Amino acid sequence: MRHRALVAILTLWAVLLAACGTETGEEDGMDDARRTLEHQRTDVRRVAADLAPSMAAAVGGTVTFLTGQWSGCDSVFPQGHRNFRYGVRGRIDATTPGAAGLDAVVASWREAGLQVEQPAPESSAPGQGGTRSGPLTRSAEEGGVQVSVTAYADQEFLLIGFQGPCVDVPRSQREEWEQRKEGEPDVRLTR
Amino acid sequence: MTEIRLPTEPVKLPEFDCDPALIEGFAADLLAASAQVDDLGTFVAGSARVPTWIGSDADQYRTGITALGTRADAMSLALRGVSQRVSLHATRMTTYETTYSDLKERRLQLSIAIAEVKGLAATATEDQVAEIQGKCDTLNTRSVEFNTDASDFVTDVSEEESAMVAAFGEMQTRDQVMKRYEGVPDPADGALASKPGPDASPSAVNAWWEGLTEEQRQAIIAASPGSIGNLDGIPAADRDAANTVALNRDLAALRLLEERGVLTDSEKEHLVNAEAAEKGLENIREQVDPVTGEPILAQLYIYDPLAFDGDGRVAIAAGDIDTADNVSVVVPGLTNDGGSIPGQATNAADIYTAARYDDPSQTNATLAWMGYDAPDSVPWEGDGQGGWDFAGVVKEDMAERGGERLADTVDGIRAIREGDQPHLTAVGHSYGSTTTGHAATDHGLDVDDIVLVGSPGPGDAAEHATDLGVGSDHVWVGTNSLDPVGGLGDKGWINKGNIELGLGRDPAEDDFGAIRFQAEATDRGTSLDPFDDHSKYFDPNTESLHNIAEIINGHYDDVTRAEHKYDPWYDSPRDPEVWRYPTAPKTEP
Amino acid sequence: MAVIPPEVGQRSRDWDDQNLDLTAAAGQVSDSGTGGFTPTVRTAAKTFRTAWHGHLTTLATDAESQADGLRETMTDWLNTDQSADVQQRSLIDPYVQEIR
Numbered sequence: 099m100r101h102r103a104l105v106a107i108l109t110l111w112a113v114l115l116a117a118c119g120t121e122t123g124e125e126d127g128m129d130d131a132r133r134t135l136e137h138q139r140t141d142v143r144r145v146a147a148d149l150a151p152s153m154a155a156a157v158g159g160t161v162t163f164l165t166g167q168w169s170g171c172d173s174v175f176p177q178g179h180r181n182f183r184y185g186v187r188g189r190i191d192a193t194t195p196g197a198a199g200l201d202a203v204v205a206s207w208r209e210a211g212l213q214v215e216q217p218a219p220e221s222s223a224p225g226q227g228g229t230r231s232g233p234l235t236r237s238a239e240e241g242g243v244q245v246s247v248t249a250y251a252d253q254e255f256l257l258i259g260f261q262g263p264c265v266d267v268p269r270s271q272r273e274e275w276e277q278r279k280e281g282e283p284d285v286r287l288t289r
Numbered sequence: 290m291t292e293i294r295l296p297t298e299p300v301k302l303p304e305f306d307c308d309p310a311l312i313e314g315f316a317a318d319l320l321a322a323s324a325q326v327d328d329l330g331t332f333v334a335g336s337a338r339v340p341t342w343i344g345s346d347a348d349q350y351r352t353g354i355t356a357l358g359t360r361a362d363a364m365s366l367a368l369r370g371v372s373q374r375v376s377l378h379a380t381r382m383t384t385y386e387t388t389y390s391d392l393k394e395r396r397l398q399l400s401i402a403i404a405e406v407k408g409l410a411a412t413a414t415e416d417q418v419a420e421i422q423g424k425c426d427t428l429n430t431r432s433v434e435f436n437t438d439a440s441d442f443v444t445d446v447s448e449e450e451s452a453m454v455a456a457f458g459e460m461q462t463r464d465q466v467m468k469r470y471e472g473v474p475d476p477a478d479g480a481l482a483s484k485p486g487p488d489a490s491p492s493a494v495n496a497w498w499e500g501l502t503e504e505q506r507q508a509i510i511a512a513s514p515g516s517i518g519n520l521d522g523i524p525a526a527d528r529d530a531a532n533t534v535a536l537n538r539d540l541a542a543l544r545l546l547e548e549r550g551v552l553t554d555s556e557k558e559h560l561v562n563a564e565a566a567e568k569g570l571e572n573i574r575e576q577v578d579p580v581t582g583e584p585i586l587a588q589l590y591i592y593d594p595l596a597f598d599g600d601g602r603v604a605i606a607a608g609d610i611d612t613a614d615n616v617s618v619v620v621p622g623l624t625n626d627g628g629s630i631p632g633q634a635t636n637a638a639d640i641y642t643a644a645r646y647d648d649p650s651q652t653n654a655t656l657a658w659m660g661y662d663a664p665d666s667v668p669w670e671g672d673g674q675g676g677w678d679f680a681g682v683v684k685e686d687m688a689e690r691g692g693e694r695l696a697d698t699v700d701g702i703r704a705i706r707e708g709d710q711p712h713l714t715a716v717g718h719s720y721g722s723t724t725t726g727h728a729a730t731d732h733g734l735d736v737d738d739i740v741l742v743g744s745p746g747p748g749d750a751a752e753h754a755t756d757l758g759v760g761s762d763h764v765w766v767g768t769n770s771l772d773p774v775g776g777l778g779d780k781g782w783i784n785k786g787n788i789e790l791g792l793g794r795d796p797a798e799d800d801f802g803a804i805r806f807q808a809e810a811t812d813r814g815t816s817l818d819p820f821d822d823h824s825k826y827f828d829p830n831t832e833s834l835h836n837i838a839e840i841i842n843g844h845y846d847d848v849t850r851a852e853h854k855y856d857p858w859y860d861s862p863r864d865p866e867v868w869r870y871p872t873a874p875k876t877e878p
Numbered sequence: 879m880a881v882i883p884p885e886v887g888q889r890s891r892d893w894d895d896q897n898l899d900l901t902a903a904a905g906q907v908s909d910s911g912t913g914g915f916t917p918t919v920r921t922a923a924k925t926f927r928t929a930w931h932g933h934l935t936t937l938a939t940d941a942e943s944q945a946d947g948l949r950e951t952m953t954d955w956l957n958t959d960q961s962a963d964v965q966q967r968s969l970i971d972p973y974v975q976e977i978r
Contacts, residue, residue: 163582167575172828173824173825173827174818178632188582189581189582232647232648232844248646250649257646258878259878307914308913309914311915315911315914318907319910321903322930325900326903326937329896329900332892332896337893341883342882342883343880350947350951357937357941360937364934378919379914450918457922457926458926462929538903541902545898551977
C-alpha cells in the first residue's frame with residue numbers, strides 16, 4: 099500500500115505541474131535561451147582558439163583536431179534533453195604525455211591566470227578497488243567556460259575539452275536544439 | 290670563396306579539392322535507384338505476368354512487359370556497376386586526400402628549411418661552407434624525393450580521374466547499357482538460390498555469406514537488400530550497406546508520395562520510421578570519437594520499418610560491431626514506435642564516447658536495439674508529462690517475446706565474431722531490463738555481463754541474480770534512489786512491491802545478489818517531474834554512465850559500488866544511497 | 879471475350895506504384911550532389927546524372943503506360959462483354975479508376 103500512496107502523491111505532483119503554467123514566459127525564454135547559447139558558442143570557440151595552442155606548447159605537442167558541437171545535458175526522455183551546451187573537443191599528440199603532461203598543462207593554465215579547480219575527490223563508495231590507471235583529469239575555468247585536460251598513463255596523447263554551462267531551453271525549442279548543426283567545419287585550428 | 294650548391298626547390302602542388310563523403314553519397318543514391326529498377330525487373334518476371342489471365346490481350350501484354358523487364362534488368366546492373374565504381378573512387382580519393390595533406394606538410398617543412406639554409410649560405414664564412422653544403426645536400430635529396438612523390442601523386446590522381454570519367458562515359462546511353470548488360474545474369478540470383486532457409490542458425494547464415502564471392506555479396510546488397518539486411522549471421526557492415534540501400538529507396542519513394550499528397554496512413558507511419566532511422570544515424574555521425582576526432586561510425590543493423598503493425602523495428606550501432614573489442618546492446622523500455630530511435634541513437638553515441646574516453650586502448654560499439662514490440666504504454670512513460678498513466682497492469686508478455694528476439698540478436702553477433710569474440714554486455718533500461726531479464730532466464734542470453742538500470746524488475750523468472758546465467762558477479766544494477774520506477778520491484782516476503790507495476794524482484798535489493806553500482810545524479814529530485822530521475826542513466830558526466838562504461842570495458846574493479854537497498858522486517862525498505870552525496874565523474878573530454 | 883481476372887486490376891495499381899517508385903528514383907539521381915568530385919570528374923558526373931534521370935523517367939513512363947493499358951483493357955471488357963456475370967464485373971470495376 100505504501101506504493102499506492104506514493105503513486106497518489108506523484109500523480110498530484112504531475113497535475114500541479116501541469117496546472118502551474120509550464121508555458122509561462124515561453125516567448126521570452128525562447129529568445130533568451132537562443133541568445134545565451136549562441137553567445138556561449140562564441141565564447142567557447144574563442145577560449146578554445148586562445149588556449150589550445152598554449153596547452154599544446156606546454157607538452158611539446160600539436161593539436162591534431164579540434165571540433166565543436168552542441169550536446170544535450172539532462173535527458174527528459176522521450177523528449178530529448180531539457181538543457182544544452184556548446185563544447186569543443188580536441189587531442190594533443192604530446193611529447194610529454196601522462197601525468198607529467200597533465201601537470202605541465204595545469205602549470206600553463208596558472209601562468210595564463212586561469213582558475214584551476216581542485217581534482218575531483220575520490221568516491222566514498224564501499225567496495226572501491228580501482229587498480230587500473232584510468233583517465234586523469236584536471237579542469238579550470240576561463241570566462242565562464244570550463245576547460246579540461248585528460249591524460250592516460252599508457253597513451254601518447256592528451257584529450258582537451260572546452261564547454262559552456264548547461265542552459266535550459268523552452269519545451270517548444272527542444273527539438274530544434276536536438277537537431278541543431280553547425281556549418282562545416284565547426285572549429286578546426288589545425289588538422 | 291667556395292660556392293655552395295643550393296638545394297632544389299620543392300615543386301608547387303596543384304589544387305586538390307574533393308569530398309569523398311559526398312562522392313560516397315552519390316554512389317549510395319545510384320545504388321538505391323538501381324535497387325528500385327531491379328524491383329521493376331523482379332516485378333515483371335513475377336507477379337506482373339498474371340498467369341491466370343488468358344487470351345490474346347493477355348499474350349500481347351506479357352510480350353510487351355518482357356521487353357521492359359529485360360531493359361530494367363540491364364539498367365539495374367549498369368547503374369549498380371557505376372555505383373560500385375563511384376564508391377571505389379571515393380575510397381581512392383580518401384587515400385589521395387591523406388597523401389595530399391602529407392605532401393603539403395612536407396613541402397612546408399622543406400620550404401622553411403631551405404629558406405633557413407639559404408640565409409646561412411648567404412653569410413657563410415669559408416670554414417662554414419662544408420657544413421652548410423652538407424645541409425644543402427641533405428635538403429636537396431629530400432626535395433628531389435618530394436618532387437618525385439608530388440609528380441607520382443599528380444599522375445595517380447589524374448589516372449584515377451580519367452578512369453572515373455571513362456566509367457561514366459561508357460554507361461551513358463541506352464545502347465551502351467543494352468550492349469553490355471542485355472541478358473547478363475544477375476550474380477545475386479544464383480547466390481540467393483543457395484541461401485539457407487528461415488530456420489537456419491546464425492552460424493549457418495554466416496557460413497553461407499562468407500562462402501559467396503565479393504561480387505555476389507555486393508549484388509545481393511544492391512538487388513535484394515531486404516533478404517539480408519536484418520538476417521542474424523550477416524556481418525554488420527554488410528547489413529548496414531543493405532539497410533542503407535533500403536532506407537534510401539524508401540525515403541525517395543515516400544517523400545515523392547508525400548510531395549504529391551497521396552500518402553496512405555500506413556505509408557505515413559513508414560515515412561516517420563524511415564526518417565527517424567535517418568535522423569538516428571545522423572545523431573551518431575554528428576558526434577566525434579573523442580580519441581580520433583573522426584565522426585563516430587554508425588551502422589544500421591536492423592531496418593524493418595513496417596514491423597509490429599507499423600511501429601517499426603530498428604537498431605543502430607555507434608561503432609563497428611564487426612571489429613570492436615567491446616560490444617554492448619542497449620535495450621530501451623520505450624519502443625512503442627520506431628520514431629524514438631533518434632534519442633536512443635544519441636544515448637548509444639554517449640555510451641560509446643564514455644567507453645572510449647574511459648579507455649582509449651579499447652575499441653567499442655554500442656547498439657541501440659529497438660528490435661522488439663514494447664508496450665504502447667507503460668505507466669511511467671505514458672503521458673509525457675511526468676504523471677503515471679494507468680493504462681492497466683503492466684504485463685511481461687512483450688518482455689518475454691522481446692527477450693527471445695534479443696537473444697537471437699546476440700547469437701547473431703556471436704556468429705559474425707566467430708574466432709574473435711568481443712566482450713559482450715546487455716544493458717536494459719526500464720521495461721527493457723525486464724526484456725533483458727527474460728532473454729537471460731528464458732533463452733540463455735549469451736552475453737558476458739548484464740546491466741539493469743531503472744529497473745521495475747527483471748521478470749518473474751529471475752528470483753536471484755544467478756538465475757540470469759552469467760554469474761551474480763556479472764549482474765550489475767544501477768538505480769537512482771529517487772527513481773520512482775526503480776522502487777517498483779518486489780523486495781521479498783514482507784514487502785511485495787507494487788503488484789500491478791512491478792515486474793519481478795527489485796534487483797537493487799541485497800537479497801537479489803547483484804552488484805549495485807552508483808547511479809545517483811547530482812541534480813536528483815530537483816525537477817518538478819519526478820520521472821526525470823528515471824531517464825538520467827545515460828546522461829554524460831553521471832555516475833551511471835561512467836560505471837556502465839567501466840563494465841562495458843571490463844574494468845570491474847573500477848566500478849564504483851553502491852550499498853544495496855534492504856528491507857528490514859520491522860519497517861519499509863531502505864535505500865542508503867539517498868544519503869550519499871552524488872558525484873559527477875567525467876565521461877567525455 | 880476472355881474473362882479478366884481481378885488480379886489484372888491489382889496489377890494496374892502495382893504498375894502505378896512502379897511508376898511512382900521509378901519517378902522517385904529518377905529524382906534521387908538528378909538531385910544527387912556532384913560537389914564532392916574534383917572539377918575534372920564533376921562534369922562527367924553531371925552528364926551521367928542527366929542521362930540517367932532521362933532513362934529512369936522513361937522507365938517510369940513505361941510503367942505508367944502499362945497501368946493505363948490494363949485499365950483500358952478492363953474498361954473495354956466492361957463495356958463490351960455484357961455476358962460476364964455481375965460478380966466478375968464488380969471485382970474489376972473498382973480498378974478502372976486511377977488512384978495515384
